[in-house]
Amino acid sequence: MIERIVRETGTRAIVSSGWGGLSSDNVNDEQILLVGNVNHELVMPMCAAVVHHGGAGTTAASSRAGIPAVICSVSYDQPFWGRRIAALGTGSTFEFSDLGYQRLLTSLEHAMSDEAKARAVAVAEAMRRDAVRLAADLVEATVA
Numbered sequence: 001m002i003e004r005i006v007r008e009t010g011t012r013a014i015v016s017s018g019w020g021g022l023s024s025d026n027v028n029d030e031q032i033l034l035v036g037n038v039n040h041e042l043v044m045p046m047c048a049a050v051v052h053h054g055g056a057g058t059t060a061a062s063s064r065a066g067i068p069a070v071i072c073s074v075s076y077d078q079p080f081w082g083r084r085i086a087a088l089g090t091g092s093t094f095e096f097s098d099l100g101y102q103r104l105l106t107s108l109e110h111a112m113s114d115e116a117k118a119r120a121v122a123v124a125e126a127m128r129r130d131a132v133r134l135a136a137d138l139v140e141a142t143v144a
Helices: 002-009 040-046 056-065 078-088 101-111 114-143
Strands: 013-016 032-035 050-052 069-073 091-095
Touching (some): 002 013, 040 056, 050 056, 056 078, 069 078
Parallel strands (some): 050 069, 069 091
């Protein structure tokens, strides 16, 4: 499915194998790079969009990077974070069990739209601004 979407959209993909047990034997497209663990802070800012499970850490990393996300939630808090991303207009969400070619393609096309990209950048800027304000408040409270 990823190979087909990459070909049809003219994009490239970095696929983190995670717990899925994927190996390079499963990838037959030179536009797809299969990797193990990834440093989100380094890689995500260079991406057009990210598709992930919707965990709090990965959602925060993609939001800080200012890139739209497609969240395919599995369990726990992941549906919540997916709904937040959708509400912010920085991506879309669905359950992993609903993952299919058309759903993923449509979600990626939305994530790579100018509107979603602009919203993602705005959210990242707000996160940075709020983080600096909160840090300053903490320092001032400690010193006082």
